[in-house]
Amino acid sequence: xxxxxxxxxxxxxxxxxxxxxxxxxxxxxxxxxxxxxxxxxxxxxxxxxxxxxxxxxxxxxxxxxxxxxxxxxxxxxxxxxxxxxxxxxxxxxxxxxxxxxxxxxxxxxxxxxxxxxxxxxxxxxxxxxxxxxxxxxxxxxxxxxxxxxxxxxxxxxxxxxxxxxxxxxxxxxxxxxxxxxxxxxxxxxxxxxxxxxxxxxxxxxxxxxxxxxxxxxxxxxxxxxxxxxxxxxxxxxxxxxxxxxxxxxxxxxxxxxxxxxxxxxxxxxxxxxxxxxxxxxxxxxxxxxxxxxxxxxxxxxxxxxxxxxxxxxxxxxxxxxxxxxxxxxxx
Amino acid sequence: xxxxxxxxxxxxxxxxxxxxxxxxxxxxxxxxxxxxxxxxxxxxxxxxxxxxxxxxxxxxxxxxxxxxxxxxxxxxxxxxxxxxxxxxxxxxxxxxxxxxxxxxxxxxxxxxxxxxxxxxxxxxxxxxxxxxxxxxxxxxxxxxxxxxxxxxxxxxxxxxxxxxxxxxxxxxxxxxxxxxxxxxxxxxxxxxxxxxxxxxxxxxxxxxxxxxxxxxxxxxxxxxxxxxxxxxxxxxxxxxxxxxxxxxxxxxxxxxxxxxxxxxxxxxxxxxxxxxxxxxxxxxxxxxxxxxxxxxxxxxxxxxxxxxxxxxxxxxxxxxxxxxxxxxxxx
Numbered sequence: 001x002x003x004x005x006x007x008x009x010x011x012x013x014x015x016x017x018x019x020x021x022x023x024x025x026x027x028x029x030x031x032x033x034x035x036x037x038x039x040x041x042x043x044x045x046x047x048x049x050x051x052x053x054x055x056x057x058x059x060x061x062x063x064x065x066x067x068x069x070x071x072x073x074x075x076x077x078x079x080x081x082x083x084x085x086x087x088x089x090x091x092x093x094x095x096x097x098x099x100x101x102x103x104x105x106x107x108x109x110x111x112x113x114x115x116x117x118x119x120x121x122x123x124x125x126x127x128x129x130x131x132x133x134x135x136x137x138x139x140x141x142x143x144x145x146x147x148x149x150x151x152x153x154x155x156x157x158x159x160x161x162x163x164x165x166x167x168x169x170x171x172x173x174x175x176x177x178x179x180x181x182x183x184x185x186x187x188x189x190x191x192x193x194x195x196x197x198x199x200x201x202x203x204x205x206x207x208x209x210x211x212x213x214x215x216x217x218x219x220x221x222x223x224x225x226x227x228x229x230x231x232x233x234x235x236x237x238x239x240x241x242x243x244x245x246x247x248x249x250x251x252x253x254x255x256x257x258x259x260x261x262x263x264x265x266x267x268x269x270x271x272x273x274x275x276x277x278x279x280x281x282x283x284x285x286x287x288x289x290x291x292x293x294x295x296x297x298x299x300x301x302x303x304x305x306x307x308x309x310x311x312x313x314x315x316x317x318x319x320x321x322x323x324x325x326x327x328x329x330x331x
Numbered sequence: 332x333x334x335x336x337x338x339x340x341x342x343x344x345x346x347x348x349x350x351x352x353x354x355x356x357x358x359x360x361x362x363x364x365x366x367x368x369x370x371x372x373x374x375x376x377x378x379x380x381x382x383x384x385x386x387x388x389x390x391x392x393x394x395x396x397x398x399x400x401x402x403x404x405x406x407x408x409x410x411x412x413x414x415x416x417x418x419x420x421x422x423x424x425x426x427x428x429x430x431x432x433x434x435x436x437x438x439x440x441x442x443x444x445x446x447x448x449x450x451x452x453x454x455x456x457x458x459x460x461x462x463x464x465x466x467x468x469x470x471x472x473x474x475x476x477x478x479x480x481x482x483x484x485x486x487x488x489x490x491x492x493x494x495x496x497x498x499x500x501x502x503x504x505x506x507x508x509x510x511x512x513x514x515x516x517x518x519x520x521x522x523x524x525x526x527x528x529x530x531x532x533x534x535x536x537x538x539x540x541x542x543x544x545x546x547x548x549x550x551x552x553x554x555x556x557x558x559x560x561x562x563x564x565x566x567x568x569x570x571x572x573x574x575x576x577x578x579x580x581x582x583x584x585x586x587x588x589x590x591x592x593x594x595x596x597x598x599x600x601x602x603x604x605x606x607x608x609x610x611x612x613x614x615x616x617x618x619x620x621x622x623x624x625x626x627x628x629x630x631x632x633x634x635x636x637x638x639x640x641x642x643x644x645x646x647x648x649x650x651x652x653x654x655x656x657x658x659x660x661x662x
Contacts, residue, residue, distance in 0.1 A: 002522035002523050002537075002539065002542075002559065002633050003522070003595070003596075003599055003633070004522070004562050004565060004595060004599035004600070004602060004603050004634075004635060005561065005562055005599060005602060006561045006562050006563055006602065006606075011598065011599075011602060014562070014601075014602040014605055015598045015599075015601045015602050015605075016601075017601075017605040018600075018601030018602055018603070018604040018605035018608070018623065019601045021604065021605065021608055021618075021621065022601065022604060022621045022622070022623045054598065055596070055598065057596065057597045057598045058597070191333035191334070191335070192333050206333075208333065211333075228333065230336065230337045231335045231336055231337050231345070232337055234335060262594070262596050263593075263594035263595075263596075263631060263633075264334070264335060264594075264631070265334075265386070265388065265593050265594075265628065265630050265631055266388040266389070266625065266628075267342065267346045267385065267386065267388045267630075268334055268335035268336060268342075268346075269335070269349075270345075270346045270347075270348075270349030270350045270353065271335060271336060271337065271342060271345040271346050271349055272335050272349070273349040273352065273353060274345055274346075274348040274349035274352065275337075277349070277352055287352075290352065290353045291353070292349065292353045294597065294625070297596065297597075299596050299598075300594060300595070300596055300633075302333050302334075302594075302631075303335075304335060329660055
């Protein structure tokens with residue numbers, strides 16, 4: 001394992017220390033070492049919380065900042081934050097107007113969020129949740145509630161966070177976030193496995209010369225292992241999975257997010273984006289805004305995800321709101 | 332080779348197409364397909380040009396934008412842009428106040444820039460160059476003109492670009508950029524080799540369990556191959572090489588840039604930064620600003636570079652100027 005680490009078990013603590021130093025103008029620590037908050041949360045706003053396992057940088061703490069999430073609960077590598085961390089995140093974010101918890105559909109996160117919401121309720125903190133389930137490959141359309149959340153979460157946070165920053169109440173914030181994720185579909189293709197620092201070797205395999213379509217962010221099995229294809233064919237395969245599912249149709253305006261999985265050179269993501277953009281144009285789908293880079297990763301996995309969100313005037317306005325967070329503003 | 336490509340020979344063309352689409356608010360194409368310019372270059376300013384081989388994303392086109400470089404010449408993978416591309420870049424950037432060409436010390440780039448500067452002179456375009464040579468490991472201190480330019484170039488572009496944006500003339504811009512690079516030192520550690528798309532396999536080796544200290548961005552040999560170390564020891568080794576060279580001293584204020592080489596998870600760069608920050612504090616060196624992420628990469632190489640720049644009030648002011656480019660502002 002060719003990695004930059006001290007004790008693998010300390011990686012989350014140590015990463016957080018570095019992160020908080022580098023981005024001290026945007027984020028700050030809280031009494032709970034597994035809860036990170038935005039500096040200068042505007043008074044009286046509806047709180048916005050997210051949280052999830054580590055190893056997906058910039059997710060999740062990279063989306064804490066101005067006009068996006070206020071607080072994030074931080075889990076160990078590829079495992080959910082504890083219920084106690086989510087509860088402290090809710091307490092930190094609540095200003096009497098309640099808290100929108102916007103997170104991804106994984107069993108550990110679901111369980112811990114549910115417990116934390118209940119405990120928060122006992123303290124008089126009103127928490128409503130929106131669960132991202134944008135990964136088309138993880139369950140059939142009629143079982144959308146079984147689907148995982150992947151890079152579509154970034155757009156959900158952007159929309160929900162912007163709505164809250166505009167002064168919306170809790171119901172309005174969760175409605176906007178729910179609308180964002182309801183209009184969002186994603187799929188990933190994995191080219192290499194990833195290695196958890198504490199394990200030291202990949203815990204699943206992708207054979208050289210093959211690729212896994214629909215792979216999850218933790219190596220969850222995809223829908224097909226096939227021969228490694230050209231960027232053009234990968235783009236075709238991804239859009240063929242994503243577009244019919246909503247379905248996206250001629251005349252739609254969309255946001256497109258192409259995220260690397262951690263170890264794929266960003267140059268190649270632009271090659272993939274160019275193919276996707278052309279396929280969308282051929283179908284009469286107009287790209288209003290595009291994002292290409294490492295937005296939601298899986299340690300050192302190679303590959304990419306495609307996320308498409310259908311827009312209306314409200315979503316466009318919220319997407320356009322300036323934002324300040326490590327994941328969307330490097331400097 | 333597990334990569335997202337069509338024909339490997341087309342990767343630069345295709346990457347550029349995707350890049351220009353995604354960042355159309357910041358950059359635009361020119362008549363020369365190997366020259367990218369900032370959109371809306373303010374009238375009457377001193378031009379700022381850079382250029383270099385591809386495969387180092389965000390460098391070089393990622394540093395074209397507002398308050399940084401105006402134009403970049405684009406080379407093939409790991410090879411210099413042509414003299415014709417540099418010349419067209421100079422023509423595009425010149426507004427009668429001359430052009431500062433800020434680039435890295437590689438033989439191909441030196442040769443092509445020199446030819447282009449001469450040709451531009453024949454057309455009445457005044458071009459002055461600043462050559463980055465921040466890589467301490469690439470030659471001894473007394474032969475600083477033999478050293479390569481690495482991630483310190485990012486800070487040179489930031490400073491030179493900000494100076495030009497403030498209305499400085501050509502001599503003032505090159506003086507600021509020269510001052511930036513004279514006060515900047517870098518070193519890299521490689522953990523895995525990289526694979527050029529057209530070759531399909533690594534063209535050098537780093538054995539599992541070892542690391543190469545002082546490696547160049549194209550796999551140029553470093554100063555030592557040793558056992559893979561902990562992040563703490565890597566940080567110690569990097570600061571022990573970088574700090575005595577200027578030398579940086581107690582009481583100095585510095586900017587620190589830790590860049591991944593392409594395939595190292597960003598999480599680990601924060602772990603490394605945390606160690607570096609502590610070592611600097613122990614020596615009484617104050618970090619004024621820090622940058623952690625993939626700022627100057629080598630395709631899919633694993634590893635990181637450390638860059639330290641000593642600051643004075645002028646450099647701090649120029650560093651603080653807002654900037655808009657893909658490499659420093661993702662959105």
